[in-house]
Amino acid sequence: MKKETWKELTIGTINLEAGNSVQNLTGTWRSGHKPEFIEEHCIQCFFCWLYCPHFAILVEGDEVKGIDYDYCTGCGMCAEECPSKEKSIVMVKEEVKLAEGGTE
Amino acid sequence: MAKLKDLAKMEDRLVAGHGMCLGCGIPLIFKVVLRATEDPLVIANATGCLEVCTTIFPRTAWNVTWVHSAFENAASTIAGVEAMYKALKRRGKIPKDKTIKFLGTGGDGGTYDIGLQALSGTMERGHDVVYLCYDNNAYANTGGQRSSATPLGASATTSPAGTQSPGKLQWRKDLTKILTAHNIPYVAQASPTRWQDLYNKAKKAFEVEGPAFLNVLCLCPTEWKYEESKGVELAKIAVDTCVWPLYEVENGKYKLNYKPKEKKSILEWIKPQGRFRHLFREEYAWVLEEFQKKVDEEWEELQRLSSL
Numbered sequence: 001m002k003k004e005t006w007k008e009l010t011i012g013t014i015n016l017e018a019g020n021s022v023q024n025l026t027g028t029w030r031s032g033h034k035p036e037f038i039e040e041h042c043i044q045c046f047f048c049w050l051y052c053p054h055f056a057i058l059v060e061g062d063e064v065k066g067i068d069y070d071y072c073t074g075c076g077m078c079a080e081e082c083p084s085k086e087k088s089i090v091m092v093k094e095e096v097k098l099a100e101g102g103t104e
Numbered sequence: 105m106a107k108l109k110d111l112a113k114m115e116d117r118l119v120a121g122h123g124m125c126l127g128c129g130i131p132l133i134f135k136v137v138l139r140a141t142e143d144p145l146v147i148a149n150a151t152g153c154l155e156v157c158t159t160i161f162p163r164t165a166w167n168v169t170w171v172h173s174a175f176e177n178a179a180s181t182i183a184g185v186e187a188m189y190k191a192l193k194r195r196g197k198i199p200k201d202k203t204i205k206f207l208g209t210g211g212d213g214g215t216y217d218i219g220l221q222a223l224s225g226t227m228e229r230g231h232d233v234v235y236l237c238y239d240n241n242a243y244a245n246t247g248g249q250r251s252s253a254t255p256l257g258a259s260a261t262t263s264p265a266g267t268q269s270p271g272k273l274q275w276r277k278d279l280t281k282i283l284t285a286h287n288i289p290y291v292a293q294a295s296p297t298r299w300q301d302l303y304n305k306a307k308k309a310f311e312v313e314g315p316a317f318l319n320v321l322c323l324c325p326t327e328w329k330y331e332e333s334k335g336v337e338l339a340k341i342a343v344d345t346c347v348w349p350l351y352e353v354e355n356g357k358y359k360l361n362y363k364p365k366e367k368k369s370i371l372e373w374i375k376p377q378g379r380f381r382h383l384f385r386e387e388y389a390w391v392l393e394e395f396q397k398k399v400d401e402e403w404e405e406l407q408r409l410s411s412l
Contacts, residue, residue: 077336
């Protein structure tokens with residue numbers, strides 16, 4: 001990323017690009033474990049959506065569709081709170097890989 | 105009654121890519137609260153975890169107008185914005201039928217301690233703002249110093265537990281009560297894991313004319329030292345042990361929103377948390393007794409007040 005100098009920065013360092021933090025891929029923090037979504041067990045209660053601190057639950061229309069691994073940090077709250085009879089989210093081992101970093 | 109499915113369809117006002125910890129409780133609170141109003145929103149944020157993690161320069165996780173000025177003055181900042189809004193409306197520069205909502209927010213450090221006088225002033229002057237405190241019981245952003253919200257017997261970096269001390273020696277300050285004493289229209293205490301209750305309270309707070317205050321318990325795996333995936337369960341235990349009762353005070357009238365079927369022992373709250381680990385040593389048994397006694401007293405008092 002090219003660093004801007006005071007000449008280019010907005011006065012008061014105002015950030016005019018709302019929500020541009022989506023460029024930070026917090027999924028690169030994940031180490032060892034990731035949640036896996038099993039659609040056929042899902043009762044669409046949306047608790048995983050509610051309890052995900054990193055906004056990593058993919059929702060399309062009325063349904064939870066899976067997990068956004070770009071942002072999932074693997075905290076495991078979604079799997080822990082999944083109330084369906086057979087869990088629709090389970091934590092699985094993930095091969096540890098070096099972070100790929102943002103797309104800049 | 106709101107459904108989670110419908111809430112999920114609304115636009116996120118706080119988005120992904122923020123730098124908060126694994127299992128952090130702050131996004132759980134804001135995910136619900138920011139959906140409790142559909143009006144445009146301006147937020148003033150005190151220094152703290154939320155502020156630091158959402159606005160790592162040159163990025164921001166906010167989709168709404170957001171301002172940070174200093175640690176102590178989030179409440180004054182939002183009061184100023186609200187006063188300007190009223191003035192511009194009076195002069196016709198903002199259309200009469202346009203409504204904007206104002207939210208001040210800070211952690212327990214920025215609210216219970218450092219921002220208390222600014223908050224008190226804003227509430228006393230009667231600005232039409234909501235102030236939300238996310239109370240995670242410590243200065244978590246700077247490494248876990250004690251705050252006046254830290255519970256008795258918790259080990260913090262400035263009140264460490266050891267052979268000479270059981271951690272923090274004082275009982276926590278009851279901020280919700282202090283705000284109730286300001287005689288403002290709406291004060292409430294909530295928890296993110298009873299989301300329906302939190303949503304209703306946030307909605308009331310935004311709708312009420314005049315100042316409103318929400319005190320919300322916030323999970324903090326980093327400072328409470330528990331396994332992060334177990335957070336939701338822990339927050340439920342906080343409510344069921346009456347360590348964090350859910351209630352609201354509307355125009356001076358107390359109302360208890362949740363009464364546990366069976367009040368659990370505080371040990372269920374204390375055991376999973378590393379910050380209380382030392383309390384199970386023989387010499388600190390008195391702390392556990394004192395803790396339970398205080399919780400019981402406060403619960404009795406709250407029941408008495410809400411039956412008036």
